[in-house]
Amino acid sequence: MTFDAQRHHASLYQVVSCPAHRRREALLYLAAVHTPSLQAGLQQALTAATESDWQGLWVAMEGEYIRATAWVQPLANQTAQLWLPRHNDAAAQALLSALPGWVKQQPIILCHVVLTEPWAAWENTLVNSGMRAMATLEHRAWPCQAALAPQQPLSLRPFKALTLAEQQALLARVGEDSLDCPALRHALPVSTLLAGFQSQAASAHPQHWYWLEYQEEPVGVLLLATPALQWSLQLMGLVPEWRGQGLGHVIIEHAQTLAAQAGAQRLTLTVDEQNTPAQRVYAQAGFIQQGRERLLGWY
Structure with missing residues (x-):
């Protein structure tokens, strides 16, 4: 043609x-x-x-x-x-x-x-x-070192323990009104986003994927890809009603502790440049900016 x-x-x-x-x-x-x-x-x-x-x-x-x-x-x-x-x-x-x-x-x-x-x-x-501009992506990295144990009682539960429907529903809740790549979330259904995370982690049931429980409620997710010595924070997010209460700092502390205890050398992540609350959490946790990229798409 x-x-x-x-x-x-x-x-x-x-x-x-x-x-x-x-x-x-x-x-x-x-x-x-x-x-x-x-x-x-x-x-x-x-x-x-x-x-x-x-x-x-x-x-x-x-x-x-x-x-x-x-x-x-x-x-x-x-x-x-x-x-x-x-x-x-x-x-x-x-x-x-x-x-x-x-x-x-x-x-x-x-x-x-x-x-x-x-x-x-x-x-x-x-x-x-x-094409439409979708996001400016900022890459950050934390050189793994001894991390303080999180102080708040936030429980990490195996993500694979949820049914597929429950996984997708929780991801959809975490994505509601999120400042992290909203155009991407608008373009792709949650099932495609989940499959993409699984592909990046090279596993349908990654070992360090968690749903987060606080005060006996599901409040968010922490998805970590763990290839060799460089871990990657694929997704960290909270459902809307639990944002702005300091739990973001607790989640990133859990991620840092897991990576350090496993002997990883670096923990990396990518965040939307316009997501200023997340930017602030990552900066305070010691994540150093490594570079920026621009995401565009036909959709």
Whole structure:
């Protein structure tokens, strides 16, 4: 299937699904091939790709010459990741303006891309293609050390002890009016969010996933991914009626204690830059800012 790029830009480029015999050549026009920090992730994606996944590899052609490539890589649960062209030029802009037409025809709820700083130029191009800015993500890390035992009586219960319906209901409650990536929560159903967390943790029942009990009530969740020496705080949240009462500090203390006792070297997390209450809790707990990224998506 072909989309005529001249509908989107006054250019000479034609946007087409990449012919099978030109895939190897086309991949050289992806930005990740030439970006060391992205090469491992791209290699993993390419290794796992099936024949049907290549339907998302598109090129902007000038005559017989490939001028830009983008890949919409299918992920689990009707989501996808966009791998950007190498250069942000007229060919890339024609390509990215044409792609939403194809994406809308696929069973894709959300196709996302994460931009590193400086992201202004790429964000402008992607927004012009119909993408929506979803969040500015701040990455923080805590170098594991001896942590004080939490003082308040907050109980951690195994998340897997809940039924699937109970898990999804609790996550939905935690997400109500949350300041952490509200656009992402709006775009994806809670079942997809839960499946995404499980995929990141590489387990359907991670060992350090908990629902939180306080005064005999379920008040929130703490989901930790624990690969080797670097742990990741996937989700920490409270139901609306228990926010603003100091329990956030207690939850993060539990996370730090678990990581330190297990011998982890670092505990990392990602938080929406606009979630100032969470930012304050993490800063007070000793989490150091490591960098920022910009999340955008077609949805």
